[in-house]
Amino acid sequence: MNGKAATRGEAHLSTRTRLERGRTALGPALELVHTGRAPTRAVLTAELGVTRATAGAVAAELEALGLISVDAKPSAAAGSQGRPSHRLSVAGAGPVALAAQVHADGFRAALVGLGGRIVATAPGCETIDADPAQVLGSVIEAGAQLLRETGRRCVGAGLAVPSAVAEPEGTALNPLHLAWPAGAQVREIFANCVRDAGIEGPAFTGNDVNLAALAEHRHGAGRGARDLLCVATGHRGVGGALVLDGRLHTGSSGLALEVGHLTVHPEGRPCYCGSRGCLDVETDPMALLAAVGVEPSPEGLLVQARRLVAEERADPAVRTAVEALIDRLGLGLAGLVNILNPDRIILGGLHRALLEADPERLRAVVADRSLWGRSGGVPILACTLDHNSLVGAAELAWQPVLDDPLGALG
Amino acid sequence: MNGKAATRGEAHLSTRTRLERGRTALGPALELVHTGRAPTRAVLTAELGVTRATAGAVAAELEALGLISVDAKPSAAAGSQGRPSHRLSVAGAGPVALAAQVHADGFRAALVGLGGRIVATAPGCETIDADPAQVLGSVIEAGAQLLRETGRRCVGAGLAVPSAVAEPEGTALNPLHLAWPAGAQVREIFANCVRDAGIEGPAFTGNDVNLAALAEHRHGAGRGARDLLCVATGHRGVGGALVLDGRLHTGSSGLALEVGHLTVHPEGRPCYCGSRGCLDVETDPMALLAAVGVEPSPEGLLVQARRLVAEERADPAVRTAVEALIDRLGLGLAGLVNILNPDRIILGGLHRALLEADPERLRAVVADRSLWGRSGGVPILACTLDHNSLVGAAELAWQPVLDDPLGALG
DNA sequence: TTAGTTTGTTTAGTAGCGGCACAAAGTCAG
DNA sequence: CTGACTTTGTGCCGCTACTAAACAAACTAA
Structure with missing residues (x-):
């Protein structure tokens, strides 16, 4: 009968009102160590909002599970008073x-x-x-x-x-x-x-x-962001992702952030979606090659496009094409900012290269075409994590x- | 010192890892009764995923607080076996x-x-x-x-x-x-x-x-939706809102869902934002009046525009204008669906009138221009709540x- | 040394919930 | 009308995860 009740419970866990199982301090504590936000038991105590006793017990339990390790020797705290902390870190030989x-x-x-x-x-x-x-x-x-x-x-x-x-x-x-x-x-x-x-x-x-967005949020350029927007190009096409409150927002059927068909150039090239001037056909590697008039080589579109961007200072034609891509990417990002109001944007793939080619231009376009409450515009950063x-x-x-x-x- | 700890706790409740205070079954239970999802203690038990003992205690405590009332007499359950439930309802003379x-x-x-x-x-x-x-x-x-x-x-x-x-x-x-x-x-x-x-x-x-979106989510056409998108026109301009997991998503600086400047008609009228064909100037009451060539009267743009929509069957010119607005609203909604992937859309103001004028046309445009994993397209509904x-x-x-x-x- | 500061631990206590037995209030079959 | 069955509600005991508070430890500063 225990089993029966449990299965029935699992069956309709749709409503978020349901109390989550295992809602102890253990999970949040592990997440803090995992994301590097709890270097010591002292800050773990503060971040969790629990007593030192609890934080200590939780750390001990996580260590017993083989997930984290607590330094035996206290680490020499530079210039701080009081008893020095023992360092918490992810277990070296854990799962x-x-x-x-x-x-x-x-x-x-x-x-x-x-x-x-x-x-x-x-x-x-x-x-x-x-x-x-x-x-x-x-x-x-x-x-x-x-x-x-x-x-x-x-x-x-x-x-x-x-x-x-x-x-x-x-x-x-x-x-x-x-x-x-x-x-x-x-x-x-x-x-x-x-x-x-x-x-x-x-x-x-x-x-x-x-x-990628999830990884960047936890370990990369997205650390600490509450509403993180990630936009990236691979070899073809544009992908987006959104991390809200530490969780991926994939929408109700997993199709959120399909941003490829935002209109960023009304007079632009026709897109296979039936419209024209979509972000997808205006800012992906193929778009750059086409704008410059270069034939795709076997080495791969992304590599080729990235090299073009890197060479943009040398060739005025390339520079013009890169600037056009930046402007259109900026329009697309501005549209997303007006809808999602993220507190940080991270770019990957070719978009990252575009950002690094002329950060000021991209930031200016986004700032010009989007609403943003605070000064300075949305921070736009490049991916920092390998793989x-x-x-x-x-x-x-x-x-x-x-x-x-x-x-x-x- | 209790006070000191509490204040310090409040100071940086940024991280969602922090354990929330008062995380008992009391809040979720009240929310269930509040939103009409817990008519009896039995379903309260099931929805909370707790034992009957707990649900009973929780209901008693909420009643003692004067927030809900439990019927003295069990309500006659139609055609069901077992002991009939006592009905739970919101307190009549509560706060x-x-x-x-x-x-x-x-x-x-x-x-x-x-x-x-x-x-x-x-x-x-x-x-x-x-x-x-x-x-x-x-x-x-x-x-x-x-x-x-x-x-x-x-x-x-x-x-x-x-x-x-x-x-x-x-x-x-x-x-x-x-x-x-x-x-x-x-x-x-x-x-x-x-x-x-x-x-x-x-x-x-x-x-x-x-x-409005929050209210519709809890008591109106949005009940049960997990990712609810709401779009509405008032007298001028378009507003949007998003309810995720029962909470308003206002973005990092409160400016999320500023959807007025989505491009829905590349050759459309210039907008004060500098672009042209924005949702704002293409689907608000003024847009309809302008398309039909009617002068604004003192009665108010929204009222006037609504009456026009109601008369659309009589006048072919109005019908054409209304259809154009529907098509452009549909394009805007499709763009939002591709970004947010909501599981329901609710329309208010003039947009509601447009939906009711020709639901099939609007649904067809949205379905045609957006990705949606399941069959039938995103449900699009009208607001149901007064005020x-x-x-x-x-x-x-x-x-x-x-x-x-x-x-x-x- | 001594005082002050911060960190960690021990012990005792408590709130909230699960488990279980039992009671209550209906339906259904004969 | 009488039991058998089904479902809902309650009382009691105990467990778990925490808090509170006192204490101990390990450092800095004077």
Whole structure:
């Protein structure tokens, strides 16, 4: 009868009024250490808003679970009075999450510990099969190999795909660059691969830009932001992501931040969506190559476009094209700012290169065309994390542990 | 020292990792009754995910606080077995929130009980002074009069203004229709008026469309939606609002959902923002009058535009104009759907009239131009609540009680 | 040394909830 | 009308995660 009640409880946990299980200080405490916001028990106490007794007990329990470590010797505090603190840090040899990423050029697998630390990486494959089950089977096999080599405990697996992932089905809606069928059941296929490989823990799947945003929010340029907007280009097309209050906002069916078809140039090129001048066809790598009149080479559109941006000072024609892209990106960002009012924007891929080519120009366009309550305009920053999609995929797998460490590991 | 710790705690409650105070079943339970989702203790038990014992105790405590009432006699359950439930309802003579609204035509004050019930209304003033302090003083005086007449306890006051309200300053950024100075410190002025009138409880201020969305989410057409988008026109201009997980999303500086300058007609009329074809100048009442070639009359733009829409079947020219507005509204909504992926859209003001004039056309445009994972497209509904901004203003004042009934009232 | 400051720990107490047994109030079958 | 069944509500006990407060530890400053 206990089981019955529990299942019924799970059945309709739709309303957020439901009390969450495992809502102790353990999860928040782990999250603070995980994101580097709790270097000592003293600040842990302050950040959690609990007593020193509780913070101490919580730290001890997390250490017993093998998730964090407390320095034996107090660290010499420079110029501060009082008893020095013992340093808290993520456990060196603790459990890891299995992170996987699939993209146009192949796939990659890695083990990621708490704190977003990449512990081990598998040499990624350079080509990609048209069959999702084949690809995901291979990437999981590479991950399983890493787990065997390192002997680490696994908390779960996460996969980043370059496509919108529909909720709640977990299907890849537009895996354009993978030659995968649209609507492939990636979440289910990945979960099956993980299970078949004998890997412990649950499996998760998400869009790569979403996961990059999550990673940047926790360990990169987005740290401390409350409403973080991330916009990035890959090889083709534009992706967006939004992190609100530390959680990804994927919308009701996983399709939020499909920003590719914002109009940024009314007289612009026709887009496959039927409109013209969409952000997608105006600011992606192909758009730059087309504007400059360069033929795509085999090295890859993104690499090629990035080199063009880097050369913009030398060639006036390139400079003009880059400025046009910056202006249109700025218009798109301004539109997003007026809708979402983020407190920080992070750019990746070609957009990052555009930002770095002329930060002032981009910031000026955004400021000119958007409402912003405070002075100085929205901060616009570049990504700072290597392999942020991979780290983000690991975040998905870590999430249950962060929410309820005892429930997930005990 | 307790006080010291508490103040320090309040000081930096930025991180969401902080454990919230008063996180018991009391608040969620009250919210369920408040939103009509807990008609009996049995469903309260199920919705909270607690035991019957707890739900019973919680209901008893809320009743003791004078917030809800439990029927003495069980209500005859139609066609169900087992012991019949006692009905839970919002207390008839419980506390109220003081709700105030300012708009172009004057102001209004009301007392609103739990469940969004308007308990008493003051006859609104029909003109409005150019000085915010004067106006807010008058509206609060009217509210205070209502409180004296009814003798009800007051939990706080809320104000709805037709302007974006900047956070955290609480200034009205664009009170265009009020002849108020831009940047007026409405929140502070309102709070002072409330305090000076000797009214108990905290004072809150918000944008009228935001508050309308909040009210519709809790008591109207938005009930049960997780990601609710609300778009409405008043007399001039377009306003938007987003309710996520039951909370208003106002963005980092209160300026989210400033959707007026989405481009919906690249060859359209120039907008004061510098662009052309903005949602604002293409779908507001003035846009319709201009398209039909009707001069504004003294009765008010919104009333006039609504009548035009109602007459659209009779006059082909009006019909054409209305269809153009519908198409452009649809484009704007589609853009928002691609960014926010809401699970429901609610329209108010002229937009509501446009929806009701030709629901199929609007739904078709939105479905055609937006991504949506499930079949049937995003549900688009009309507002259902009278005075939803007023009720929403009251929701602001009720929020502390809903979060922690004991802390706010005990 | 001694006082002051900050950190960590110990112990005792408490609020809020789960588990369980039982009571209450209806329906249904005969 | 009488039990059997079903569902709702209550009383009691105990557990868990916390707080409060006193104390101990480890440093700086004079």
